[in-house]
Amino acid sequence: MGMTMTQKILAKHAGLDSVVAGQLIEAKLDIVMGNDITTAVALKEFKKTGAKKVFDENKVAIVLDHFTPNKDIKAAEQCKSCRNFAWDMNVKNFFDVGDMGIEHALLPEKGIVVPGEVIIGADSHTCTYGALGAFSTGVGSTDMAIGMATGEAWFKVPEAIKFVLKNKPAKWISGKDIILHIIGKIGVDGALYKSMEFVGDGIKYLSMDDRFSMANMAIEAGAKNGIFPVDEKTIEYAKAHSTKPFEVFEADEDAEYEQVIEIDLSKLRPTVSYPHLPENTKTVDESMKEKVYVDQAVIGSCTNGRLEDIKMAADILRGRKVNKKVRAIVIPATQQIYLDSIKLGYVEDIIKAGAIVSTPTCGPCLGGHMGILAAGEKAISTTNRNFVGRMGHVDSEVYLSSPAVAAASAVAGYIVDPEKVMEGDF
Numbered sequence: 001m002g003m004t005m006t007q008k009i010l011a012k013h014a015g016l017d018s019v020v021a022g023q024l025i026e027a028k029l030d031i032v033m034g035n036d037i038t039t040a041v042a043l044k045e046f047k048k049t050g051a052k053k054v055f056d057e058n059k060v061a062i063v064l065d066h067f068t069p070n071k072d073i074k075a076a077e078q079c080k081s082c083r084n085f086a087w088d089m090n091v092k093n094f095f096d097v098g099d100m101g102i103e104h105a106l107l108p109e110k111g112i113v114v115p116g117e118v119i120i121g122a123d124s125h126t127c128t129y130g131a132l133g134a135f136s137t138g139v140g141s142t143d144m145a146i147g148m149a150t151g152e153a154w155f156k157v158p159e160a161i162k163f164v165l166k167n168k169p170a171k172w173i174s175g176k177d178i179i180l181h182i183i184g185k186i187g188v189d190g191a192l193y194k195s196m197e198f199v200g201d202g203i204k205y206l207s208m209d210d211r212f213s214m215a216n217m218a219i220e221a222g223a224k225n226g227i228f229p230v231d232e233k234t235i236e237y238a239k240a241h242s243t244k245p246f247e248v249f250e251a252d253e254d255a256e257y258e259q260v261i262e263i264d265l266s267k268l269r270p271t272v273s274y275p276h277l278p279e280n281t282k283t284v285d286e287s288m289k290e291k292v293y294v295d296q297a298v299i300g301s302c303t304n305g306r307l308e309d310i311k312m313a314a315d316i317l318r319g320r321k322v323n324k325k326v327r328a329i330v331i332p333a334t335q336q337i338y339l340d341s342i343k344l345g346y347v348e349d350i351i352k353a354g355a356i357v358s359t360p361t362c363g364p365c366l367g368g369h370m371g372i373l374a375a376g377e378k379a380i381s382t383t384n385r386n387f388v389g390r391m392g393h394v395d396s397e398v399y400l401s402s403p404a405v406a407a408a409s410a411v412a413g414y415i416v417d418p419e420k421v422m423e424g425d426f
Contacts, residue, residue: 002252004160005227006195009135009249013118021159021256029059030117032147035103035362036064038122038140040078043085045145054089055151061093061112062086063103066362068096071369101334101360104128104216104302109334111242115230116249120144120153125302125384127218131211132238133230133248138219158224160195161186162257165202167266172418174312175210176304176382176402179217180271182263184281192222194258197251199229202265208237209308216303217384220278272380272415273400276388284405287415292399296379297322297410298391299403300331300358301365304382307337309403314346316407316418317353323413328355329371331363355410367391373398380409 003011003018011019013027032054034042039062054060062082067075079096086094093112100106104125107113115133119126122144129136139153147153163182183190196218198211206214211228218226228234230248238246270284299305299313310332322328330350332338338360341347347357364371365383373379373392378399381391386398399415408421420426 001256002254004195004197004255004257005133005229005249005251006135006160006197006225007157008251009116009118010155010157019157021157023157024154025157026152026154027118029120029147029151029153031059031061031113031119032144033061033063033103033107033119033121033123033126034141034144035066035123036068036075036079036082037066038144039082039085041141042122042145042148043081045142046148049145049149051149054091054148057090058092059151060089060091060148061107062091063095063106064097064100065102065360066366067368068100068361069359099335101337102302102305102362105306105333105337108132108212109241109336111244114238114242114244114246115234116247120147124219125216127223127225128212128216128302130215130218130225130227131208133228133234135225135227137225156193158193158195159258160197160255161191162260163196163198164260164262165198165200166262166264167202168205169202169265169268172270172404173265173268174402174404175206175213177268177271178263178265179214180273180278180281180400181268183217183221183278184271184273186221186261188220188277188279189222191218193224196221196223196226198226203228203231205265207308208233209306212306213303217278220384270402270405270417272405273386275386275397275399278384278386278400284415284417288417292415293378293413294326294380294399294409294415295377296371296373297326297328297406298331298364298371298379298381298383299329299406300333301362301383302333303384304403305331305333305337307340309382310337310341310346311344312403313407314349316404316411316421317355318349320353320411320421322354322410325413326410327371328410329358329364330355331358331370332360334360364391380406380415382406
């Protein structure tokens with residue numbers, strides 16, 4: 001029996017010729033990652049192992065991004081413990097205020113993760129790196145601690161769902177719209193502990209930023225990981241950002257999939273996820289009929305804080321004004337993205353429109369800081385989750401969308417089709 005792309009990567013790292021779905025394995029790890037929240041917890045478990053140092057100081061990454069710059073005393077204490085550990089252990093890939101960024105944008109940008117690797121991270125959206133053709137998945141802080149000590153982790157080899165992406169998407173349709181459509185189609189448990197494997201001719205129309213956004217939200221369908229084939233765009237990105245050698249894995253023609261789902265990208269419309277689950281999707285056309293007014297628009301996060309996302313927002317905001325009743329917050333995902341956005345004039349366009357630009361941080365995505373919602377308020381956001389109380393008060397609501405829909409809605413004051421705003425017809 002043939003293997004899927006994910007299964008081949010896991011087999012290689014487990015030192016096995018082949019694996020099958022459901023098999024328990026121990027695999028060597030290429031990167032173990034944590035942030036300021038999860039690392040602080042992992043340190044206590046790491047101490048219990050008796051290890052005096054991490055398994056490889058070049059293969060551990062600690063990124064202080066959730067509550068940084070520190071929002072309160074508790075956050076400051078958490079970050080202090082992470083700093084001290086990173087310095088004591090001589091962790092090479094340690095990122096603090098000044099050179100940090102949102103972890104899942106930063107690690108690919110810094111070339112820390114490349115195709116064919118096995119990566120665990122104490123954050124559920126670690127599945128982002130599947131965009132590079134790597135196996136990456138989120139784990140708990142205890143698994144992170146053991147990973148840092150031993151360089152290994154155990155996995156149950158996942159079954160797979162093949163998503164065949166066909167044709168070219170229309171203007172304003174981004175990776176975020178595609179993944180929201182898919183989650184709306186299969187549900188938040190539709191890929192539970194499975195590998196979401198994306199294939200098809202439609203992939204060639206997707207940028208790396210689109211792919212990062214899609215792989216990032218695989219967890220919102222319950223998946224163990226999401227993964228894309230390694231094509232010319234992937235290789236170009238990897239070589240531009242990293243000097244690490246990497247291996248390309250391809251699924252066997254006779255690989256077994258639990259199901260195959262075809263998505264015609266040319267037929268998709270901008271998609272919005274309604275409270276309080278990512279699966280509650282509607283097209284922007286349906287939203288416009290309902291006239292959903294918003295109090296806040298957030299453009300950023302590990303899902304949509306990359307340069308193409310900032311450009312998309314700037315293109316819509318340029319020469320326009322944010323509605324007086326909307327607070328528009330734009331958060332570049334890394335310092336480099338922030339700097340590039342300044343050089344390309346995006347930041348000026350955004351600020352002139354009446355929005356604010358924040359230092360890189362997860363901030364409002366998890367209800368941390370930089371944009372907390374009050375009772376009864378609604379936000380249109382490019383983040384990845386819209387659970388009850390996710391961005392603040394339990395009586396607030398979060399609607400998930402692409403940067404284009406979020407920026408257009410900031411101008412209109414309600415959820416709207418980006419094309420309508422560009423045409424002035426709203």
